[in-house]
Structure formats: structure tokens, C-alpha cells
Amino acid sequence: MIELIDTHAHLDDEQFAADLPVVLQRASAAGVAKILTIATTAASSSACIALAERHVMLSAVVGLHPNSIVEADATAWDNIVAAAGHPCVVGIGETGLDRHWNNTPFAIQEEYFVRHLELSRRSACPAVIHCREAEADMLRVLRDDYDRFGPISGVMHSFVGDTNMAEACRAMGLYLSFAGMLTYKNAAALRATAAQQPLDRVLVETDSPYLAPVPHRGKRNEPAHVVHTAACLAELLGVSPERLAEQTTINAQRLFEI
Numbered sequence: 001m002i003e004l005i006d007t008h009a010h011l012d013d014e015q016f017a018a019d020l021p022v023v024l025q026r027a028s029a030a031g032v033a034k035i036l037t038i039a040t041t042a043a044s045s046s047a048c049i050a051l052a053e054r055h056v057m058l059s060a061v062v063g064l065h066p067n068s069i070v071e072a073d074a075t076a077w078d079n080i081v082a083a084a085g086h087p088c089v090v091g092i093g094e095t096g097l098d099r100h101w102n103n104t105p106f107a108i109q110e111e112y113f114v115r116h117l118e119l120s121r122r123s124a125c126p127a128v129i130h131c132r133e134a135e136a137d138m139l140r141v142l143r144d145d146y147d148r149f150g151p152i153s154g155v156m157h158s159f160v161g162d163t164n165m166a167e168a169c170r171a172m173g174l175y176l177s178f179a180g181m182l183t184y185k186n187a188a189a190l191r192a193t194a195a196q197q198p199l200d201r202v203l204v205e206t207d208s209p210y211l212a213p214v215p216h217r218g219k220r221n222e223p224a225h226v227v228h229t230a231a232c233l234a235e236l237l238g239v240s241p242e243r244l245a246e247q248t249t250i251n252a253q254r255l256f257e258i
């Protein structure tokens with residue numbers, strides 16, 4: 001029996017409002033032992049904590065997604081800082097930089113990203129980092145943090161960068177998490193990058209309800225589907241699905257102290 005951890009799912013999303021208990025049962029049946037439910041706003045941070053209090057297989061990650069900062073009110077950041085101390089919280093995020101959806105001005109995204117990195121260090125909770133079409137800026141901010149404070153505890157979630165990006169992130173202490181995109185037909189370059197990563201630095205995730213892996217592509221994604229991404233990654237790394245599950249679970253437990 002394999003045991004996997006889905007390190008990134010948005011279970012407070014309204015798409016799960018009607019059937020979350022059944023979704024969690026299917027995850028358990030598929031071998032998913034633990035799921036991190038990742039917040040995007042202050043309200044979502046409270047919702048993720050409430051879910052983690054209710055369901056023992058969930059832990060919460062709290063923060064403001066770069067695309068949602070633009071809607072945040074004056075108290076949002078204070079709420080995140082307060083939420084970081086909750087016993088169900090194991091990480092800070094998701095935070096990061098996004099030039100694809102430029103709804104939050106980039107300078108403000110960057111300011112909040114730095115704040116999240118600081119909170120991550122202060123609360124000893126790893127950072128869950130989103131990077132979309134902003135690799136150069138991402139490396140600049142991470143390197144500045146690394147140069148001043150040392151290795152960064154965190155994960156590049158739904159990693160889609162190239163080999164150089166992967167190496168630079170790993171050198172600063174970060175883990176790389178692969179999502180359903182790894183299984184897509186047009187993702188040969190990403191698979192080639194994934195195939196070169198050391199087994200002790202990779203994680204798997206779904207990013208539910210988004211970006212379902214093949215053969216569920218186009219439908220609502222859910223944590224049970226992490227098995228398809230894990231199987232793909234196992235094949236790329238030349239290990240059995242059992243070995244991949246074992247090591248990615250150890251990696252997630254080590255990073256998030258879960």
C-alpha cells in the first residue's frame with residue numbers, strides 16, 4: 001500500500017463545498033495520507049484552518065496569493081500573522097510573484113512576497129511559493145533573502161521552470177513540487193527537467209481543484225488524483241511508485257514537520 005502526501009490543494013474552494021467528505025474518502029482510498037490545504041486570502045486562511053480542525057488528514061497553509069492582494073483590506077495581513085500561530089498551520093503561503101495575471105501591481109506583489117518570507121522565518125513555517133512568468137524576479141528576491149539570512153525553508157509549488165531555475169532554487173534550500181502539468185502531452189520540457197532532480201528534493205501535489213492530471217484533465221481536480229502525477233514522476237526518476245511515494249512523503253514530513 002502506497003502512502004502519498006498531496007502538498008498543495010485548495011479545499012476551501014467552493015467547488016468542494018458540496019462533497020468534501022467524499023473527496024477526502026476517495027483520497028484515503030487512493031493512498032493519500034495527508035493533504036495541505038492552501039489559503040489564498042485572509043478569509044480563505046480562516047477557512048483552511050477550520051477545515052484542518054475538522055478533518056484530521058488536513059493541515060493548513062495561510063497567506064495571501066499574489067493575485068488576491070489587490071482585494072485585501074487593511075486587516076488582512078494582521079490576520080495572516082495571527083493565523084500563522086495556529087497549531088493546525090504548517091506553512092506560509094501561497095505567496096510569490098505572478099506576471100501572467102498582473103491584477104496586483106508587481107511592486108506590491110514583491111513587497112508582500114518579502115513579508116511572507118519574513119513571516120515564514122519568524123514562525124518557523126516553510127514558505128509555499130507560486131511563480132508564474134516571473135522567474136528572473138523570483139530568483140532575485142530569493143537570492144537577496146538567501147544572501148542575508150541563509151537557506152530558505154520552502155517549496156516552489158507546481159514547478160514549471162527549467163533546469164537552471166530548479167538548480168538555483170535547490171541550492172538555496174528549496175524543494176520542488178510537481179503537479180498535474182507534468183502529465184500533459186505538451187510538457188516534454190518539464191518532464192526532462194523533472195527527470196534530472198534528486199529524489200530527496202521533490203514533492204507531489206494536485207493544486208486541486210485546478211489542472212487535473214491525465215487521465216482526468218479538464219475535470220475538477222481532487223487530491224486522489226495525485227497518484228497519476230506521482231506515477232509519472234516515478235517513471236521519470238526511474239524508481240517504483242512505492243519508492244517515489246515513500247521518499248516524497250519523507251520529504252514533505254521533513255519540510256513541513258508533519
Ligand SMILES: [Zn+2]
Pocket residue numbers: 008010038094207
Ligand atoms: Zn495553489
